[in-house]
Amino acid sequence: MGIYVNPRNVSFRKILNGDIYIDKTDLISQTNDKIDKPDCFMCVSRPRRFGKSMAADMLTAYYSRGCKSGELFVGRKAEKIPGFLKHLNHHNVIRLDVQRFLETKRDLDTFIVEMESAVVEELIEEFSDCSDIDLGARLKTALGKIFKKTEQGFIFVIDEWDCVFRIAKDRKEIQKEYLDFLRGLFKGAEYVELAYMTGILPIKKYGEHSAINMFGEYSMVDAKNLSQYFGFTSEEVLGQCRMRGVDYKEIEKWYDGYSLGGFHIYNPKSVVDALIWKKIKSYWTGTETYEALKVYIDMNFDGLKEAVIQMLGGGRCKINTRKFQNDMTTFITKDDVFTLLIHLGYLTYDEKTEEVYIPNQEITQEFLNVVDEPAWDGLIQALNRSEELLYSRIMIKRIKFINVSFKNKSFRKDLTNKKNYGRVVERPIT
Numbered sequence: 001m002g003i004y005v006n007p008r009n010v011s012f013r014k015i016l017n018g019d020i021y022i023d024k025t026d027l028i029s030q031t032n033d034k035i036d037k038p039d040c041f042m043c044v045s046r047p048r049r050f051g052k053s054m055a056a057d058m059l060t061a062y063y064s065r066g067c068k069s070g071e072l073f074v075g076r077k078a079e080k081i082p083g084f085l086k087h088l089n090h091h092n093v094i095r096l097d098v099q100r101f102l103e104t105k106r107d108l109d110t111f112i113v114e115m116e117s118a119v120v121e122e123l124i125e126e127f128s129d130c131s132d133i134d135l136g137a138r139l140k141t142a143l144g145k146i147f148k149k150t151e152q153g154f155i156f157v158i159d160e161w162d163c164v165f166r167i168a169k170d171r172k173e174i175q176k177e178y179l180d181f182l183r184g185l186f187k188g189a190e191y192v193e194l195a196y197m198t199g200i201l202p203i204k205k206y207g208e209h210s211a212i213n214m215f216g217e218y219s220m221v222d223a224k225n226l227s228q229y230f231g232f233t234s235e236e237v238l239g240q241c242r243m244r245g246v247d248y249k250e251i252e253k254w255y256d257g258y259s260l261g262g263f264h265i266y267n268p269k270s271v272v273d274a275l276i277w278k279k280i281k282s283y284w285t286g287t288e289t290y291e292a293l294k295v296y297i298d299m300n301f302d303g304l305k306e307a308v309i310q311m312l313g314g315g316r317c318k319i320n321t322r323k324f325q326n327d328m329t330t331f332i333t334k335d336d337v338f339t340l341l342i343h344l345g346y347l348t349y350d351e352k353t354e355e356v357y358i359p360n361q362e363i364t365q366e367f368l369n370v371v372d373e374p375a376w377d378g379l380i381q382a383l384n385r386s387e388e389l390l391y392s393r394i395m396i397k398r399i400k401f402i403n404v405s406f407k408n409k410s411f412r413k414d415l416t417n418k419k420n421y422g423r424v425v426e427r428p429i430t
Contacts, residue, residue, distance in 0.1 A: 001066030002122035007095050009061035009069045015054055020272050022236050025078035027229040035194050041215040043197045046230045047345025049269035052198040056159045063155050064093040092154045099160040108174050112181050140185050147191035155194040162199030169329050179211035202326045220342050221321050221349050227261030232271055234264045244275050254280055257359025258348045285366045293346055294370045296337050304334035305379050316355040
């Protein structure tokens with residue numbers, strides 16, 4: 001057992017010991033179904049703090065030969081899955097968190113070599129009978145030799161696969177080198193039993209094509225059959241609220257709103273913090289400054305700012321998500337910006353109508369923070385001719401009231417009921 005090759009189950013055990021744990025182990029049914037099949041390549045993209053790493057740790061604990069995890073799954077949904085015991089701790093697993101090798105921009109020129117070296121070193125120790133593997137060998141070469149001699153394949157669990165594109169936004173040569181590394185590692189490789197990657201962004205495109213197009217994508221635009229496994233569903237949140245004596249309607253108003261495959265999905269970070277502290281506020285957005293959002297919606301694409309104001313008034317905007325290049329620098333139209341904001345969690349997408357909208361009150365506050373600046377005043381005044389957008393203007397003018405709070409009480413405006421606009425509604429936090 002090692003850090004990267006056949007790791008232990010320590011991370012998943014810690015997750016189970018947390019204050020709130022919602023069982024998502026039935027995700028295993030979906031990954032088991034892909035093992036040793038042509039479509040054994042999965043890329044799951046979700047916003048930060050939506051449970052991606054938790055799922056990766058859970059899958060590692062389940063598949064890895066480096067641990068015995070049966071006790072961790074007792075009473076969990078996974079136990080009822082056909083073939084659960086067949087795969088439990090019976091696979092060689094390579095677990096990588098790419099961000100671990102990319103702590104700063106200085107690591108961009110060396111992280112691939114360091115990542116390969118770290119894994120090859122552990123492979124040599126784990127498969128000592130394969131004596132012809134050198135420390136300087138490429139990872140794909142070492143895996144190929146192990147498979148040839150032992151006929152043992154590998155399950156790859158890769159977290160933060162896309163952090164290269166977030167850190168090296170303008171380093172196209174680094175991005176291409178990284179995609180070439182992944183393509184060389186996976187394309188046509190007999191040793192791959194399952195490759196499961198997670199990140200914020202879907203697979204990077206070059207024009208209309210991807211360098212690693214063998215991966216099936218499960219994203220915020222098209223979650224397919226994985227909708228309910230990342231984030232909390234309405235039923236899960238309602239159950240937790242009842243257990244903890246928290247007003248579900250308040251939780252719903254603030255943190256619901258993401259539409260995925262027919263499910264209402266809640267931001268798990270915000271829900272967990274609100275349930276633990278019994279206080280309604282912005283938790284998820286508080287982990288980053290609003291500058292992350294401001295950079296994108298301040299872009300001067302035709303109609304972008306007007307569409308933001310319309311969405312603040314409860315409206316929707318029809319967009320084309322298919323031309324988005326799945327990076328953070330290639331923007332041609334407002335549709336590209338809005339598609340990125342879907343993947344970042346600032347907007348949600350209705351797949352049936354192909355429309356975007358602001359999901360909940362927590363995210364509304366972030367947009368209000370951005371437009372509450374002098375640069376937006378002229379646009380807002382011009383748009384105030386319509387009754388719908390007049391309502392948006394009143395919302396913006398009264399932003400200072402949204403977060404005003406006193407001991408045991410929160411004073412906020414009910415943004416979903418036009419009867420209330422122009423006045424403040426007082427409600428206790430329970």
